[in-house]
Amino acid sequence: MIIRIRSTIFLFLSLFFISETFSQKNITISGYVADKEEGEHLIGANVTDLADQKYAVFTNNYGFYSLNLPKGYHKLKYSYLGYQPEEIVIDLAKDTVINIELISGILLQNVVIDAKKQESRNNITGSQVGTVKLDVGKIKSLPALMGEVDVLKSIQLLPGVKSSGDGNSGFYVRGGGSDQNLVLLDEAVVYNTGHMLGFFSVFNADAIKGTTLIKGGMPANYGQRLSSVVDIKMKEGSDKHFGVDGGIGLISSRLTVEGPIIKNKSSFIFSGRRTYVLDLAQPFLKGNKFEGTNYYFYDLNVKFNYKFSDKDRVFFSGYYGRDIFTLNFATRDFKVELPYGNSIAALRWNHVFNNRIFMNSSVIYNDYKYELGAGQEKFSFSNFSGVHDWNIKTDFEYYLNFSHKIKFGHNYTYHKLNPNILNINAEGYSLQNGGEPVFSHENSLYLMDDWNLNKSILLSVGLRGTLYSQMGNYTSKIDNKKYKPDELVKNYLTLDPRFNFRWTLDKNTSLKGSLTYTSQFLHQVSNSSGSFPSDIWVSSSEYVKPASGIQYSLGLFRNLFSDNYETSFELYYKDLKNQIEFREDYTGGIESDLENKFVFGIGRAYGLELFVKKNSGKLTGWIGYTFSKTERKFELINNNLWFKTTYDKPHDISVVLNYSITEKWSFNSVFVYGSGRRYTPVTDLYVLDGKVNLEYGTRNSATYSPYHRLDISVSYEPKTIRKWKSSWSFGVYNVYNRKNPTFISYDTDIGTESGKNSITASKITIFPIIPSITYNFKWHGK
Numbered sequence: 001m002i003i004r005i006r007s008t009i010f011l012f013l014s015l016f017f018i019s020e021t022f023s024q025k026n027i028t029i030s031g032y033v034a035d036k037e038e039g040e041h042l043i044g045a046n047v048t049d050l051a052d053q054k055y056a057v058f059t060n061n062y063g064f065y066s067l068n069l070p071k072g073y074h075k076l077k078y079s080y081l082g083y084q085p086e087e088i089v090i091d092l093a094k095d096t097v098i099n100i101e102l103i104s105g106i107l108l109q110n111v112v113i114d115a116k117k118q119e120s121r122n123n124i125t126g127s128q129v130g131t132v133k134l135d136v137g138k139i140k141s142l143p144a145l146m147g148e149v150d151v152l153k154s155i156q157l158l159p160g161v162k163s164s165g166d167g168n169s170g171f172y173v174r175g176g177g178s179d180q181n182l183v184l185l186d187e188a189v190v191y192n193t194g195h196m197l198g199f200f201s202v203f204n205a206d207a208i209k210g211t212t213l214i215k216g217g218m219p220a221n222y223g224q225r226l227s228s229v230v231d232i233k234m235k236e237g238s239d240k241h242f243g244v245d246g247g248i249g250l251i252s253s254r255l256t257v258e259g260p261i262i263k264n265k266s267s268f269i270f271s272g273r274r275t276y277v278l279d280l281a282q283p284f285l286k287g288n289k290f291e292g293t294n295y296y297f298y299d300l301n302v303k304f305n306y307k308f309s310d311k312d313r314v315f316f317s318g319y320y321g322r323d324i325f326t327l328n329f330a331t332r333d334f335k336v337e338l339p340y341g342n343s344i345a346a347l348r349w350n351h352v353f354n355n356r357i358f359m360n361s362s363v364i365y366n367d368y369k370y371e372l373g374a375g376q377e378k379f380s381f382s383n384f385s386g387v388h389d390w391n392i393k394t395d396f397e398y399y400l401n402f403s404h405k406i407k408f409g410h411n412y413t414y415h416k417l418n419p420n421i422l423n424i425n426a427e428g429y430s431l432q433n434g435g436e437p438v439f440s441h442e443n444s445l446y447l448m449d450d451w452n453l454n455k456s457i458l459l460s461v462g463l464r465g466t467l468y469s470q471m472g473n474y475t476s477k478i479d480n481k482k483y484k485p486d487e488l489v490k491n492y493l494t495l496d497p498r499f500n501f502r503w504t505l506d507k508n509t510s511l512k513g514s515l516t517y518t519s520q521f522l523h524q525v526s527n528s529s530g531s532f533p534s535d536i537w538v539s540s541s542e543y544v545k546p547a548s549g550i551q552y553s554l555g556l557f558r559n560l561f562s563d564n565y566e567t568s569f570e571l572y573y574k575d576l577k578n579q580i581e582f583r584e585d586y587t588g589g590i591e592s593d594l595e596n597k598f599v600f601g602i603g604r605a606y607g608l609e610l611f612v613k614k615n616s617g618k619l620t621g622w623i624g625y626t627f628s629k630t631e632r633k634f635e636l637i638n639n640n641l642w643f644k645t646t647y648d649k650p651h652d653i654s655v656v657l658n659y660s661i662t663e664k665w666s667f668n669s670v671f672v673y674g675s676g677r678r679y680t681p682v683t684d685l686y687v688l689d690g691k692v693n694l695e696y697g698t699r700n701s702a703t704y705s706p707y708h709r710l711d712i713s714v715s716y717e718p719k720t721i722r723k724w725k726s727s728w729s730f731g732v733y734n735v736y737n738r739k740n741p742t743f744i745s746y747d748t749d750i751g752t753e754s755g756k757n758s759i760t761a762s763k764i765t766i767f768p769i770i771p772s773i774t775y776n777f778k779w780h781g782k
Contacts, residue, residue, distance in 0.1 A: 026401060027092040028355040030066040032310075033059050033078055036101035039239035039260075039267065043210055044122075044133065045080040045102070050087070054455045055402050056125075061233065062313070062350050064358050066399035078102060081135065095355045097310065123566040127450060127458045127502045129512040129553045130174075130216025130570060132158055136208050141658055141668050143711035143731045145199070147249040147772035151211055152193060152201040155230065157654040157670065159570070159609035159624040160215050162647050165677060165707075166742050166766045170198065172647045173215045174551070175574050175605020175630035176227025179524030179537075183230045186303075186317040188344045191368040191387050192533050195297040195323055196275075202321050202342060206245050206256040207271035207301035209233045216553035216572055217500040217514030220448040220462025221395060221407055226518045226549040226576065234303050234317055237269030243780035250772055251277045266306040274298040292328035292335075297321070299341075311352040319344040323533070333376055340370040340533045356399040364391040370533050378427045387522075387537050388416040403452045407462075411444040415522065417539055419594055435594060436473040439485050440539050442521060443467045448498065460500035468492040468521045470541050475593070477543050490542045494519040508563075513554045520547040523580050525598070536594070538580075543595050545578040566613040576603035584637055601634030603645075621657040628652070643699045649675040664718070670711045676704035682746055685759050692748050694759070704744075704763065710735040725778040730771075737769040 033045040041063025049055035049069060059065045067076075071092055079085040083102040090096070122133075139154045156163045156171050164170035170178035170193075183190045185203070193201050214222070214229040222229045235258070242259030254273040261268055275296045285291045299321035306314050322341035329335070348362040366389040373382040395409035419435035448462030470490040472483030483489050496517040503511045521540040526532065540546045555570035579601050586597045607628030614620050630648040633640065655671040678700040685694050713731035741763035749758045 026068045027071055028066055028068050028095045028399070029076070029090070029092065029098060030064070030095075030352070030355040030399075031097050031099040032063045033065060033080065033100050033102065034063055035083075036103050037238075037240060039264065040209065040236050042080045042083070042102065043233060045078060046122075048077045048079075050075045050077050054452065057399070057405075060358065060397060062358075062360065064350075064352070064397075066356050066358070066397075068356070068399060068401040082137075097355065099310070123557050123568065124504065124508065124510045124559055125502070127460050127500055127512070128214065128217045128219070129500065129514045129555045130160070130214065130572070132213045132215075134211040134213065136205055136210060138658075139211075140205055141666070141713075141715065142656065143668055143670050143713040143733065144772075145733050145767070146251050146770060147729065147731055147774040148200050148252065149205040150201050151203045151205060151208060151232065152230075155211070155213055157624065157656055157672070158213065159611050159626045159652075159654075160572075160607070160628075161213070162626075162628075162649055162652060162674075164198070164647070166740060170194070172630075173228035174572055174607065175603070175628065175645075176549070176576070177524075177579075178526075179522075179535075180225050180227035180520060180547075180549075181230060182222060182225035182228065183232070185232050185319060185344060186234050186315075186346050187348070187362055187393070188317070188319075188346050188364045188366050188391070189224070189389065190342060190344070191366070191537065192340065192342055192370075194533065195299075195321070196295070197323075197532060200297075202299055202319075203232060204254060204256075204271055204273045204299055204301055206247075206254055206273075207234050207269065207303075209235045216516070216551060216555075216570070217460075217512075218498065218516050218518060219407075219460065219500075220446040220464040220496070220498045221409060223411070223444050223446070223464050223466060223496070223518070224413075224442070224520060224522070226520045226547055227574075234301060235269050236305050236315070237267035237303060238780070239264055239267035239305075241781045243778070245776075245778045247774050247776040249774040251275050261304070261306075264307075266304070268304045269302070271301040272298065289330055289332075290328060291330045293326060295323075295325045297323040297341075313350040315346075315348045315350070317344070317346040317348075334374070335376075336372075336374045338372050341368070343367040343369075358397040358399075359394065361394040362392070364393070365389070366391065372534070379425070381422065381424045384418060384421045384423075385534070385536055386418045388418070390414040405450040406448070407450075408447040409445075411442075411446075413442040415440045415442065415539065417522075417537055419536055419538065437485075438473055438539050438541075439471040440521070441469040441471070443469075456504045458502040460498070462498035464496045464498065466492075466494045466496075466519060466521075468494070468540060468546065470539060474541065477595070492521070492540060492546050494546060494548070508560070509556070509558045511554075511556055514551070516551045516553075518549045518551075520549075523547060525580060525582060525594075527582050527586065538594065541595065544580065544598065545600065547576065547578045547580070549574060549576045551575075564614065564616050566611070566615065568609070568611045570609040570611075571607075572609075573606040574604065576605075579603045579632060579634075581632075581634060581637065599634050599636045601632055601637070603630070603632045605630040618660045619657065621655070623656075624652075624654045626652040638699045643701075644678050646678050646700055648678055648700070651675045664716055666715045668713045668715070671709070673708040674706065676706050676741075678703050679744065682759060682761070685748055685757055687750060687757065692750065694746070694748075704741045707740045709733075709738050709740065723779055723781065727776045729774045729776065731773075733770040733772065734767055735769065739763075739765040739768075742766045 033042045043061055045059040047057050047065050047067055055069055057065050057067045073091050075089050077087050078100045140149050155161055160174050162172040183193055210233050212231045237258035239260045244257055246255040252275040256271040258269040278294045302318040304316045320343050325338035327336040345365040351359045369386040371384050391413045393411040398406040417438050422433045424431040444466040446464040451459045472485045472487050474483045474489050496519055498516050500514045522537055524535050524537050526535040551574045553572045557568045581599055583597050583599050610625040613622040630645045631642045633642045652674040657669045659667045679702055680699050681697045681702040682694045683697040711733050715729045717727040743764050745762045745764050747760045
């Protein structure tokens with residue numbers, strides 16, 4: 001470890017002093033790239049010197065760029081997918097600021113093709129292995145369950161990403177657990193990503209600007225999780241004109257309003273969504289024993305921004321979402337309520353110190369709550385758990401010269417975790433059981449450098465250090481000492497080096513690789529095979545050690561037929577330590593000290609991923625294939641032998657196709673095939689003291705039948721009438737009505753006369769063939 005750290009620090013210092021010498025001879029051009037019609041800043045726009053394309057840079061998450069060039073004349077090209085490129089000629093004699101607004105190229109077919117080819121070049125020139133950027137427009141075109149466009153379901157169509165199954169928003173990336181994915185919404189951690197117990201995700205696509213998935217080669221500016229990053233950015237809202245977007249579907253409707261507060265200076269966006277299926281059923285429940293029963297979800301996204309000057313901008317982002325489930329037995333005066341959801345607020349300040357130094361500073365509030373309550377007459381009980389965070393972070397980007405882009409920053413998070421807390425109230429009786437809230441502090445520093453060694457080789461080297469401090473409430477398992485909330489229990493210090501490289505073999509081929517160390521201090525523990533809102537987050541402690549992982553990745557990337565096709569072949573191997581599971585004898589319930597029910601072990605995963613994508617023409621889409629193995633080993637589980645995880649599915653295939661029939665009609669389809677999920681089978685039963693007991697086989701030794709499904713949709717866009725654009729989407733989910741098993745139910749038969757006992761397993765499915773229809777509309781006053 002010490003040798004690793006010293007080598008990384010020495011390399012950073014060497015690069016800095018050498019590169020600073022060369023940077024004195026050049027001029028810096030910087031600025032922002034934005035959409036001309038909406039004012040939205042464009043993330044990942046390309047700025048290239050056409051005379052010497054080694055001078056190139058991408059805009060950051062706020063549309064800012066900085067490019068270091070020699071003095072003299074230069075022809076610069078600004079380009080972005082779906083936009084008309086712009087070229088300028090400039091005589092650089094001193095540092096210069098140039099802000100560029102690109103025009104949407106949707107109506108210019110030749111420009112669209114050119115832009116798509118430019119985007120396709122990123123497959124070759126990008127530095128990070130295992131990184132995919134998803135276009136929101138493409139996500140919206142995919143067939144969706146009940147017409148609900150879902151960002152997370154779209155991610156699960158990519159190689160290396162496994163679904164938890166029907167009716168679950170959880171996903172697994174390259175053998176990591178569902179809690180090992182860092183999901184961010186405008187830099188805020190999202191602890192629960194699912195609505196309706198996981199059937200839909202919490203992300204309203206109308207409010208989303210872009211989504212980036214990092215499944216290998218995680219840069220040092222990201223931490224807190226082992227396996228992947230899903231970085232979702234919200235729209236800023238147009239600062240040019242007002243606009244309204246929305247849609248009406250079978251189960252929900254949505255509405256988005258955006259516009260300028262001060263034209264070209266400040267803007268807002270407000271987006272809301274709500275389901276109403278059971279609302280429509282209420283008249284039919286009157287007089288029924290279930291009168292008053294309902295289930296709906298809603299979410300609200302809001303964002304404001306204000307431009308003080310070219311150097312200072314402020315953003316405020318907010319999200320509030322809730323699931324409200326009410327089960328009412330009117331005839332028995334019995335009622336169950338299940339509300340849960342996320343609350344997020346983020347205030348960010350962008351400051352440009354000079355042409356080469358950009359800063360973003362953020363204050364973020366995050367709260368996730370899960371509640372379950374029930375009552376009858378004078379009896380009631382409630383169950384509560386959740387996570388509460390305050391986060392302060394500052395990130396700097398230093399564009400040292402054309403060869404080096406340095407990032408460094410600090411991230412502090414205050415965690416308050418509420419474990420399962422049970423309250424019971426009856427006439428003259430009250431009881432509270434479960435754990436107390438626990439507290440912790442997480443401080444991180446990082447430093448990284450993207451180094452263009454020459455025209456062919458790009459290196460990205462980083463180091464992330466974290467000090468995690470466990471506080472009370474806590475009772476030590478070593479000396480039985482009781483710690484108060486403000487008392488320090490245990491410190492953990494981790495140092496995670498990161499290394500990525502890209503070697504361009506020729507203009508159409510590159511080799512990329514990465515070595516990534518990661519650490520995780522918060523863990524979600526589940527007693528089921530999926531991810532559910534009731535799953536508990538627990539802190540690293542004196543007893544629960546931080547999880548750690550190391551991933552090796554190597555990939556070959558090649559573009560074919562003038563960049564119309566992207567292909568990639570990636571290999572990975574991952575080692576995981578301090579993995580956490582419940583003991584085999586844990587059956588659920590409320591525990592005053594849940595740590596006593598944990599066991600700890602190690603894990604490993606490896607696999608290969610194939611990806612082919614067609615970017616242009618009437619027919620576009622992709623084919624992805626994954627072969628993988630995922631295993632765990634715990635001393636107190638399965639006799640300390642390696643066993644497969646529930647999400648160890650060796651083969652996974654996805655085929656996504658989009659066909660433009662005419663200017664008004666388009667056809668879209670998704671086909672998925674995967675090996676069956678693993679489970680632990682029941683092998684026998686016996687009766688003891690009148691109670692039926694089940695005996696289980698080897699852990700996860702059985703598999704469901706393979707999962708496969710075909711979804712299709714047809715979209716129709718009528719003629720625009722007075723700035724009013726609309727479209728109809730007709731979809732069918734699970735076209736051939738495949739009965740994919742979701743879980744297994746066991747029926748027991750106790751042979752009181754024959755003396756023989758039997759058990760029958762039945763595979764339960766959730767989704768049959770489901771049609772959908774959605775009307776989408778858009779009005780922009782431009």
